[in-house]
Amino acid sequence: MPSTLFDKIWTTHVVTDRGDESLLYVDRVLLQENSFHAFDKIRREGRTVRNPNQAFGFSDHYVPTRNRELGIDGIRDPEIRNMVDLITSDTETYGIELFGLGHDYQGILHVVGPELGITQPGLVIAGADSHTSTHGALGAYAFGIGSSEVAHVLATQTLWRSKPKTLRVTISGERRTGVSSKDLVLFLIRTIGSGGAVGYAVEYSGDTIDELSVEARMTVCNMSIEAGARAGLIAPDQKVFDYMRGKPMVPIGTQWEKALAYWETLETDPGSVFDREVQIEASEIAPQVTWGTNPEMVADVTGSVPDPDVEQDPERKNRMTRALEYMGLHANQMIQSIPLDRVFIGSCTNSRIEDLRIVAQVMKGQTCRIPTMIVPGSEQVKRAAESEGLHEIFQLAGAEWLAPGCSMCVGINGDMLASGERAASTSNRNFEGRQGQGGRTHLVSPAMAAAASITGQFENISSYAEAGSWNL
């Protein structure tokens, strides 16, 4: 019987079944500062960590993006400092490798995992963060878990799971100029809704996906959770194999050959049946901008804010009205007429070297009109950007070039919007208060964020002369 990529990974990881649930073997577990509850549970229940080598810790959510030369002393808030201290001491106690503050490979867990080869095709990866779906771009089954499940994996190397249904999203055709992977996934969420993929593992396919770079695919898989899917996957192809080769934790020699031979089998067999299929024509997609407080509230940059009065469903109408009130927008307002206060470029969605290269192309020789923070996803991305001189372009334009971490995506390290401030952000969530209480977030692609930084408003970047050369 033909099987899907997802089925192949699932089947090779079932330890045992119990009714509707399978005990699934977990190859890697990824931890961050918020995992302290999991370590508390392990301690309280007197358990041991079964395979510390299969767990990796990351300091990313609470690390400062400024004054990094001061190390831990650069964190003034004692509660924030405590979070960075806890992941340091907990990982040390249990013998888990930590990519912590000051480490050459420190960075956001979803950026560092792939770039070190911790993430590999065919693995089951559980992460203490909902954006663990990112790792599916390399052909892994990767999903976010809460603290209790983190403790469960640490103690048993397994998780109980009922098998999700499968949804294939096929995106076909050539993209319009200036349309990036971020626009593809925002358009998808706009189409199926923020709960549209609840209960499904999503496989992305189609020639538009094939065309995307590995990094751009990560952006797509990253936001699967914003459509409600715990995991998003893409079958690994030559681009992925080339990406994997030479990564520090990827096998070499005969082990590489064996791994590669296996990875090549990780595709959905022709004739496989999915529980649900969604088809999208890439040519229909313009650069996207969110206008509301949920990632499904999205408009074309050339469009306008919708009018709640034309919405029939009273609950939806209420939500739209509330979103406009919170966002300080009015019905039918043109997206390009919204004045912005700030720009944030970063997060596990868009902080990789390719993202920064595009930002640099847009900013080169220009001046930022509004305050702009650029936060690379990892120390490795930071070094790469600096070796290419990108940081000089950013700094000459007047943008802040900062140290790696989650920063203002989640606003818990102290980087945040003031109440009423409006930002164009390359991150993944525009929820009320997400980037700071009262802060207003518009989710966009890196190119759009860079353009907004220069002019203070959203731009129809499809018409930019240089947009044809962007590798998005």
Added chain:
Amino acid sequence: MEPLIQISAIGAPLRLANVNTDQLFPARFIKKPRDVGYAQYLFHDIRRTDAGDINPNFSINNPKFETAKILFAGSNFGSGSSREGAVYALYDSGFRAVFAPSFGEIFAANCLKNGVLTARLDQETIESIQEELDRAQEPRVSVDIDQECITLPAGQVVKFSLEPFQKHCLMNGLNEIDLSLQFNEEITAFEESHRRTYPWTAL
């Protein structure tokens, strides 16, 4: 974990779809240790007006629903971040069951691990229950986990369905890690075979 078999308590309506875990438990409170009690953080920002005052129109601010343990919410409840603090905040506030048309999956899994029931009811049923709770003088509801049914204030019985595994864990207050460690031999055998078949994945 305490076994959850029957709940007889006030039920509260929450007429809002896509309530995310940032709304259940804002990120700035994640760094608080659990022993401070998370009840104070539940719905912290959305139960207040933009000026920061308690919003009397937010259902669970209504004195009638103050002691609620059962929530009847909108679709995609608990979407977003994996933070388990969202469940701790519900639990510490006394909630033991949430009914909604659909749930954020990570949130639902987190609920199960903490002995909080999540079960789906269709949109229409949820809406009619929400109306009844608003109308009832004492919006008391009983939930029978074993029989998979809810008895509403006026006496009407509504069925829901649970996965057998979920039901077993809730009713027995199982610590899942203990349960899983009963399969330790299977896990070890699987692990050895997995490492032989895919040696490059071993660390």
